[in-house]
Amino acid sequence: MKVGIPKGLLYYKYHPFLQTFFSELGAEIITSTDTNKRVLDEGVKYCVDEACLPIKIFHGHVSLLKNKCDVIVIPRIMQIRSREYICPKFCGLPEMVLSSIPDMPQAIIEPIYASSEEELYDWAQKAGKTITKNRNVIKNAFHKAIDEQQKYKTGIKNENYNLNVALAGHPYNIYDEFINMNIVKKLNKLGVGVVTEEYMEDELIDSRVKTLYKRPFWTFARNTYGFTVESSLEKKVNGIIYISSFACGIDSVIVELIKDKIGDFPFMILKVDEHTGEAGLETRVEAFVDMLERSC
Ligand code: SF4
Known part of the structure; x- marks a missing residue:
């Protein structure tokens, strides 16, 4: 069969x-x-x-x-x-x-x-x-x-880059290279390393999630929140890129909770849908990296 x-x-x-x-x-x-x-x-x-x-x-x-x-x-x-x-x-x-x-x-x-x-x-x-x-x-x-x-181990952790970003979002947005238009390779080419939530200890994610007024219902949202907040408040990376699906209700909530917690830490949301063009995404990524370089 x-x-x-x-x-x-x-x-x-x-x-x-x-x-x-x-x-x-x-x-x-x-x-x-x-x-x-x-x-x-x-x-x-x-x-x-x-x-x-x-x-x-x-x-x-x-x-x-x-x-x-x-x-x-x-x-x-x-x-x-x-x-x-x-x-x-x-x-x-x-x-x-x-x-x-x-x-x-x-x-x-x-x-x-x-x-x-x-x-x-x-x-x-x-x-x-x-x-x-x-x-x-x-x-x-x-x-x-x-x-x-x-x-089997998922997760990305690039070594030996002067600039590093936390790449956040649902696993299919991070690991499907068609959806994210090869963002990891694009960042690496610009001299930026990437780390994903799988390389953060559960205890650290938990400790950040516990500070929320109400515990999140959704596992991936919970992980993303803990990972991004810990990465920014402890300055483990230079910035955060969040790949978000257009029309995703969970993303719309969690992005606001993250923004509320991290203040003016560099944070870029890349919304993807079937109309997203590669040139537009590249321009935004380059501008974000440029901003990170200038602020270092
Ligand atoms: S709505 Fe959001 S969480 Fe649900 S499948 Fe789509 S991207 Fe994933």
Whole structure:
């Protein structure tokens, strides 16, 4: 059986788990291509206009993958940390995709609660049934998938640059080079190093989040807030670049909370949508770097 895994949204963080799990069950894994203009065009064609860019791109990946596989995985990721949630668009992602794209193959859409291994195992037993009825095979595949995920490390930390910026935002905006138009390479070329939140200790992020009047509901917003505030107040970087999706409700809240805390620390928000042009983004990045150089 061919299992399709779209290269969109949290694929960038959790693909070792998904790929290992389904391949250990005996399936052949088919992934979509890296995001490109064709993927974007397909996404824009099928997705509702109001959705953010990463959701549109996910639709594009599904559309280009659907005829190459027998079953497609549409991860309905609900939770990865206790008492916190992922964006509501993830909760309704399967319904959005299945109602917009015609002639879809069978889809695996069980909700994923991953704040504990027990809960994730529950998902594995339900999702694995599509491939095999043997519970032991599913159990072994699950443990191998967990091992592979634990070996995998995301995050960027460039060394030996005189100027450094904290690059903040949702993982798909940071790691999908089509969405962010290769911003890391652009910054490196301008002599600026990049660091992302994965290189900050959880305790430091927690200590900043605890100062908020109310704890955030959303895991990625929480991480971004703690990372950017700690980086600026402790002067660990020279500036912050936040890649934000146009029409993202979570970003609109968290950006204001960050601005409120960091005062006049250099902070640039790059809003991305399907109309964002590379020349415009480059100009803004160059101007920001120029400003950082002058203020050093
Ligand atoms: S968090 Fe924002 S960018 Fe991510 S899927 Fe939700 S609305 Fe889109």
